[in-house]
Amino acid sequence: MAQRTAESFTTTPREDGGGSAPEKQLHTSNEKVEQIxxxxxxxxxxxxxELAAEEGGFVDDLTRRTAWPVLLACNSDETHPDAELVPHPDEAQVDLDVDRSFVYYPEDESEKRALKRNLAGIIKKVLRRHNMLHYFQGYHDIVQVLLLVLGEDAAFEAVRRLSLLRIRDFMLPSIAGTEIHLRLLPPILHALDAELYRHLSQTQPFFALAATLTLYAHEIEEYGEIARLFDFVLANEAAVPLYLFAVIVVSRKKELMKIDANEPELLQAVLSKLPKPLDLEGLIQRTSDVFKTHPPHKLSGRAWRQVSNYSVLKTTCKPEELAQQTPEHGECLFMQQDAEIKRREARALRHRQLGLLARRYRWPATYAGLVLFPVILAYGSTRLPATFWSPMLFHMRQQISHVFS
Structure with a gap:
């Protein structure tokens, strides 16, 4: 990830059609920094x-070191004692991923080793302090960006709050929290381009997983580009990376329409890789406009209604309220969403078991429900003797009792 030059990256507005002078660009840049x-x-x-969506974003890393902690509502006064923190089960994978980090920068090996130690230390400290979080591959790419921009001291609190309050869904025990994000992509595409949506209807949206899961930090190699994109991502709610991916997909319509809709595997392979180069400024502006025109709650279908109220997709919608949330709030929301997912998965398992049970006895679909309904109602009853049931129905009563136990 993140190729970086030795100097802090600075974005400046491009010249207009009349050819602005460098002095005017510098003045504009300084004026924008003061606004930020x-x-x-x-x-x-x-x-x-608004400033994050404008060309150049937050301009440079020095300005980001002020703006990013504000967007993440970091509390610089909070202390984090390290004593008696229990190692997290995922730390072996953390070490493997960190060892593959900082591929392009810095060139000095001693500096690279120091950055790797810092990166591993921040990740492990967050995981140990909030042991319920589950590490995912690519998380280190996100943390790497925050470390490079903010430095070790400020990065911990930023990573901690980002993990619990912005990307919490991705750190649940089940992939179901991540999957609900991806299920929003088709209705976004439908809102942007119905023809392209139909063309891709046989392709599952998992092609967006790597990019959206890592906030694009795993996919964009240039440090300047990913830092600039983080300006936009951190200033917006959790659904925005999905909108950005949809905008990227629509920008590739001509290429995608040439591929047969009946070849979802090929479409999946093409869509899973971001085009190069990216017109990042154009994509950001387009995403900002699309999000205002087609906000998540106005998307067609049931996808938004199916999103948990505990999901970051809904708890990041109001920045003022998000700023008031603490890591402890994040932990509570994590546990509530995890419990909700487990209940839903348990219900789905029971339904599958009942379906298998019905097929086992080869009942016609027309009669299966009529027979199962009284059986289910009476499955726990002890008022009727076993002799009341025919051998087959008695066996089914026992099977259903086992399913619901």
Missing amino acids: LQASRIRDYARLR
């Missing part, structure tokens, strides 16, 4: 969101 700093001082999240 002022919005950060007064916690004006709406203004920071």
Whole structure:
């Protein structure tokens, strides 16, 4: 991930059609930096969101070191004692992934080793402090960006709050929390381009997994580009990376329409890789416009209604409320969503078992429900003697009792 030059990356607005002078560009850049700093001082999240969507984002890393902690509502006064933190079960995988990090920068091996130690230390500290979180491959790519921009001291609190309050769904024990994000992609595509949506209807949206799961940090190699994209992502709610992916897909319509719709595997392979180069500024502006026109709650179908109220897709919608959430709030939401997923999965398992049971006895579908209904109602009854049931129905009563036990 993240190829970086030795100097802090700075974005500047491109020249207009008349050819602006470098002095004017510098003046514009300085003026924008002051606007970002002022919005950060007064916690004006709406203004920071506007500035993040404008060309160049937050301009440079020095400005990001002020704006990002504000967007993540970091508390610099909070202390984090390290004593008696129990190692997390996922730390072996963390070490493997960290060892593959910092491929392009820095060139100095001693500096690279130091950064790897810092990266592993931050990740392990977050996981140990919040042991319920489950590490996923690519998480280190996200943390790497925050470490490079903010530095070791400020990165921990930023990573901690990002993990619990922004990407919590991805760190649940079940992939179901991640899958609900991907299920939003088809209705977004439908809103943007119905023809392309139909063309891709046989292709499952898992092609967006690597990019959206890692906030694009695993897919975009240039440090300047991923830092600039993080300006936009951190200033917006959790659904925005999905909208960005949909905009990227629509930008490739001509290429995708040439592939037969009956070849979902080929479409999946093409869609899973981001095009290069990316017109990042154009994509960000388009995504910002699309999100305003087609917000998640106005998407067609049931996808948004099926999103848990505990999901970050819904708990990040209001930046002022999000800023008031603490890591402890994040833990509570995590446990509530995890319990909800487990209940839903248990119900689905029972339904599958009942379906298998019905097929086992080869009942016509027309009569299966009529027979099963009284059986289910009476499966726990002890008022009727076993001799009341025919041998087959008595056996089924026992099977159903086992399913619901």
